[in-house]
Amino acid sequence: MRRMKKCGYVVLAVFLLTNILSGCGKKQQDSDITQSSKTVEAEKSKVTICLAGDPATFSPFAPIVTTRYNAMQCLYETLSVFSTAQGFQNVLMESYECIESDETPVYRIKIYDYIHDSENNPITIEDVMWSFESAKEMNSIECASYFSTLTKVDDYTMDMEMASNSVGSFETLCSTLPVVSRAAYEASEDEMSMSPVGTGVYKMTDYAIGTSISYERNENYWQKEELRLAQEQQTNVDSYTYLIINESSQVSIELQNKTIDFAAVSNDIAGTFENMDEFEIITFQKLGTEYMFLNMDSGSVFNDNAALRQAVMRAIDVQALIDGALDGYGVALKSIALSDFEDFNPKWEEEEYFDYDENQARELLKEAGYSEGELTLRLLCNNKNSRDKVALIMQEYFAKIGVNLEISCLESNLFKSESANPQAWDIIIDGDGGSNVCLAQYYISKFDTRGYDNNVGCYNYIHDDKFYELVKNAVGTNTTSAATLDELQQYMKEQAYARGMYSAQSLNVGNNNIFKTYAFTMSRIVPGACTYVWNE
Amino acid sequence: MSKYIIKRLLLLIPLTLGVTVLIFTIMYFVPGDPVTQILGANATPVQIEAVRESYGLNDPYLVRLGNYLKDVFLRFDFGRSYITKIEISKELGKRLPYTILVGSVSMLISILIGIPLGVSAAVHQNSIADRICMFIALFGISMPQFWVGLELSIVFALKLKILPATGINGARYLILPCFASAFGGIATLARQSRSSMLEVIRSDYITTARAKGLPRSKVIYKHALRNALIPVITLLGTSLANIFGGSVVIETVFSIPGIGTYMMSGVNNRDYPIVQACVVLLAVIFSVVMLLVDIAYAYVDPRIKAKYERGGKMRRKDNG
Numbered sequence: 001m002r003r004m005k006k007c008g009y010v011v012l013a014v015f016l017l018t019n020i021l022s023g024c025g026k027k028q029q030d031s032d033i034t035q036s037s038k039t040v041e042a043e044k045s046k047v048t049i050c051l052a053g054d055p056a057t058f059s060p061f062a063p064i065v066t067t068r069y070n071a072m073q074c075l076y077e078t079l080s081v082f083s084t085a086q087g088f089q090n091v092l093m094e095s096y097e098c099i100e101s102d103e104t105p106v107y108r109i110k111i112y113d114y115i116h117d118s119e120n121n122p123i124t125i126e127d128v129m130w131s132f133e134s135a136k137e138m139n140s141i142e143c144a145s146y147f148s149t150l151t152k153v154d155d156y157t158m159d160m161e162m163a164s165n166s167v168g169s170f171e172t173l174c175s176t177l178p179v180v181s182r183a184a185y186e187a188s189e190d191e192m193s194m195s196p197v198g199t200g201v202y203k204m205t206d207y208a209i210g211t212s213i214s215y216e217r218n219e220n221y222w223q224k225e226e227l228r229l230a231q232e233q234q235t236n237v238d239s240y241t242y243l244i245i246n247e248s249s250q251v252s253i254e255l256q257n258k259t260i261d262f263a264a265v266s267n268d269i270a271g272t273f274e275n276m277d278e279f280e281i282i283t284f285q286k287l288g289t290e291y292m293f294l295n296m297d298s299g300s301v302f303n304d305n306a307a308l309r310q311a312v313m314r315a316i317d318v319q320a321l322i323d324g325a326l327d328g329y330g331v332a333l334k335s336i337a338l339s340d341f342e343d344f345n346p347k348w349e350e351e352e353y354f355d356y357d358e359n360q361a362r363e364l365l366k367e368a369g370y371s372e373g374e375l376t377l378r379l380l381c382n383n384k385n386s387r388d389k390v391a392l393i394m395q396e397y398f399a400k401i402g403v404n405l406e407i408s409c410l411e412s413n414l415f416k417s418e419s420a421n422p423q424a425w426d427i428i429i430d431g432d433g434g435s436n437v438c439l440a441q442y443y444i445s446k447f448d449t450r451g452y453d454n455n456v457g458c459y460n461y462i463h464d465d466k467f468y469e470l471v472k473n474a475v476g477t478n479t480t481s482a483a484t485l486d487e488l489q490q491y492m493k494e495q496a497y498a499r500g501m502y503s504a505q506s507l508n509v510g511n512n513n514i515f516k517t518y519a520f521t522m523s524r525i526v527p528g529a530c531t532y533v534w535n536e
Numbered sequence: 537m538s539k540y541i542i543k544r545l546l547l548l549i550p551l552t553l554g555v556t557v558l559i560f561t562i563m564y565f566v567p568g569d570p571v572t573q574i575l576g577a578n579a580t581p582v583q584i585e586a587v588r589e590s591y592g593l594n595d596p597y598l599v600r601l602g603n604y605l606k607d608v609f610l611r612f613d614f615g616r617s618y619i620t621k622i623e624i625s626k627e628l629g630k631r632l633p634y635t636i637l638v639g640s641v642s643m644l645i646s647i648l649i650g651i652p653l654g655v656s657a658a659v660h661q662n663s664i665a666d667r668i669c670m671f672i673a674l675f676g677i678s679m680p681q682f683w684v685g686l687e688l689s690i691v692f693a694l695k696l697k698i699l700p701a702t703g704i705n706g707a708r709y710l711i712l713p714c715f716a717s718a719f720g721g722i723a724t725l726a727r728q729s730r731s732s733m734l735e736v737i738r739s740d741y742i743t744t745a746r747a748k749g750l751p752r753s754k755v756i757y758k759h760a761l762r763n764a765l766i767p768v769i770t771l772l773g774t775s776l777a778n779i780f781g782g783s784v785v786i787e788t789v790f791s792i793p794g795i796g797t798y799m800m801s802g803v804n805n806r807d808y809p810i811v812q813a814c815v816v817l818l819a820v821i822f823s824v825v826m827l828l829v830d831i832a833y834a835y836v837d838p839r840i841k842a843k844y845e846r847g848g849k850m851r852r853k854d855n856g
Contacts, residue, residue: 250689
């Protein structure tokens with residue numbers, strides 16, 4: 001009896017504790033619901049978006065990583081913006097022309113003469129030049145090295161001489177390097193790390209480290225309504241907040257709780273929302289290419305063995321990789337990059353591109369001098385973007401033709417070190433080019449001859465002068481054409497040094513009660529350009 | 537006693553120095569180049585060389601170690617992040633309060649639940665209450681922190697909708713991470729309290745106290761518990777260290793901007809100065825906690841206090 005009584009006390013205590021905790025949570029929750037109810041009647045429209053990591057700094061010249069780019073895209077502006085949907089669009093730049101088109105082209109750039117930032121600091125060409133030179137000096141944004149000299153013409157015009165004649169360099173440079181007022185930057189105590197001042201359509205109102213970033217519309221935006229053509233210049237929502245959540249399961253919970261209205265998610269998480277009416281799964285085609293490179297260094301099995309290269313390339317069914325590793329969210333490539341780019345030749349769509357053929361692969365393997373089970377290859381990849389799953393499926397396909405595949409799936413930094421060692425791998429799968437502006441640029445980043453000279457740029461150590469000559473012609477601003485690109489495409493197919501495999505799609509989940517349409521750039525959402533229920 | 541505390545505080549210096557040298561050496565030999573992370577895979581050797589030179593990464597190991605020790609111990613400067621270029625000391629200053637807050641509350645929860653649970657189990661040995669307590673303890677020890685955290689989020693944030701799942705914008709945001717973090721501590725403390733208590737309540741002096749007709753509660757809480765707490769206090773120190781060490785997991789799961797998430801970003805980006813600074817800081821916190829634990833012994837057990845005082849007097853006599 002006494003024991004029963006005590007058990008009763010314990011149950012009562014637990015019950016009381018639960019009520020206390022629930023009660024204190026409930027009261028706050030109610031106020032939160034009121035706060036986060038984003039109805040049409042709300043005085044100021046607001047959305048909350050998930051950000052997968054803390055940007056840590058808002059300095060305009062900090063290295064570009066995805067989370068930082070997302071957090072800063074509405075604060076700072078560039079001379080122009082690029083996306084496959086809207087093309088190359090001027091923002092700060094009023095016009096440009098190529099005034100010299102030799103080995104190092106020179107562009108004359110004119111900016112609008114009425115630009116100012118959110119604190120009314122005027123922006124002149126000197127600010128642009130200072131911003132570009134600062135980025136170059138800090139060595140933190142890769143494309144800052146694409147220009148060699150800047151010359152002031154007048155207060156709003158400058159001449160920019162490029163460091164090389166590589167196609168797409170000018171566009172990448174103009175759409176990547178942010179421009180800020182030198183006066184504002186120098187007045188800032190922390191290099192704008194925590195207190196950004198830019199010319200963007202939104203300004204930051206609050207930043208709780210590692211937790212949230214809030215923005216509101218910049219009422220003092222400089223550009224005239226009729227000239228705000230880029231989607232980055234739209235302001236369809238008064239304010240928005242990024243909630244920083246690293247853990248993917250927590251993202252799913254916060255979406256279902258309506259704490260966040262939009263999030264980029266993984267395939268597994270997206271499945272949770274498939275049958276929920278209030279949510280929409282939005283796919284967006286990423287620009288990045290997933291490549292397969294064969295090691296062409298002098299000691300490699302692939303060097304001087306074209307039949308083996310062809311055998312390996314034809315042993316894999318890329319569509320099966322997409323279906324198995326990405327749940328079908330991807331596009332098989334017919335070249336080194338997507339067909340969305342203007343310089344993609346439509347005829348390539350109809351042509352054969354390392355098509356999967358197990359029997360042919362087996363024959364080629366025999367022709368290469370290997371019997372079934374004799375050859376073991378080492379595949380190197382990093383553990384990001386489902387590449388580990390892709391590697392496992394590839395292992396199965398190689399086993400079908402009698403090739404053993406040893407997989408080394410490393411953490412990304414270690415992968416970078418290992419990939420630079422030609423003795424450490426035979427095949428690499430890796431991705432690149434998420435912010436490229438044309439197909440030819442994909443050749444520049446992985447096969448540029450200057451890169452090869454430095455033993456850095458050419459990923460798989462190709463020793464072939466003809467190949468580099470073709471790359472040079474395909475990527476030079478004066479020589480690039482449908483013909484030179486086609487010649488390179490055909491040569492790549494013939495030699496099978498490397499191939500584009502697929503381009504993945506980004507998966508996102510949005511709240512249908514808030515969003516009507518979604519706007520993306522480089523697979524990142526642009527909150528100001530989306531349309532919402534209050535825009536109807 | 538004060539001399540002992542000063543001696544222990546002085547011991548912190550070589551300990552911190554040792555930890556700093558050790559973590560610097562480990563990071564030095566970790567594969568992966570931070571410059572590739574800073575500049576991207578397509579950087580030219582000239583660019584790489586320029587950055588390596590500017591960060592002193594080309595210097596020999598001993599020069600780099602010497603420079604680092606000089607900066608940390610003479611200037612109290614942990615340097616700047618390779619990636620964000622932000623001063624690490626400032627960033628630690630912003631993040632440390634969150635880690636300490638979550639850690640302290642978790643510890644408090646562990647104590648408030650774990651010890652009574654253990655005592656109650658010991659007092660009612662072999663009863664249903666004892667078995668339930670020990671089941672909870674076993675469950676708590678076996679479950680990984682991240683799993684407990686996610687389960688708590690699913691139940692309280694997603695299903696019941698009474699608590700927030702992520703962030704740290706007020707007291708109620710602390711509940712889930714603190715309980716998730718405290719879960720292991722509750723279990724360990726409960727098990728230790730139970731076994732210590734069982735040992736003590738079988739002692740002769742407890743039998744004597746009972747025979748004298750003292751009330752049961754007085755016997756348990758005044759005579760037995762105080763003596764049973766000594767091994768529990770030792771465990772408190774290691775539990776708190778585990779909680780701070782586990783902050784990497786808890787802070788990542790619940791999006792708390794503390795030292796744990798900072799260290800994680802440092803590891804992922806090969807941002808050596810961040811990792812080094814976080815480890816040194818956690819080592820100092822751990823040392824201070826262990827010192828507090830030792831001091832707490834003296835207050836709980838008069839024999840230990842007397843030993844310190846006697847030691848001091850004897851030394852004074854010898855010197856005199």
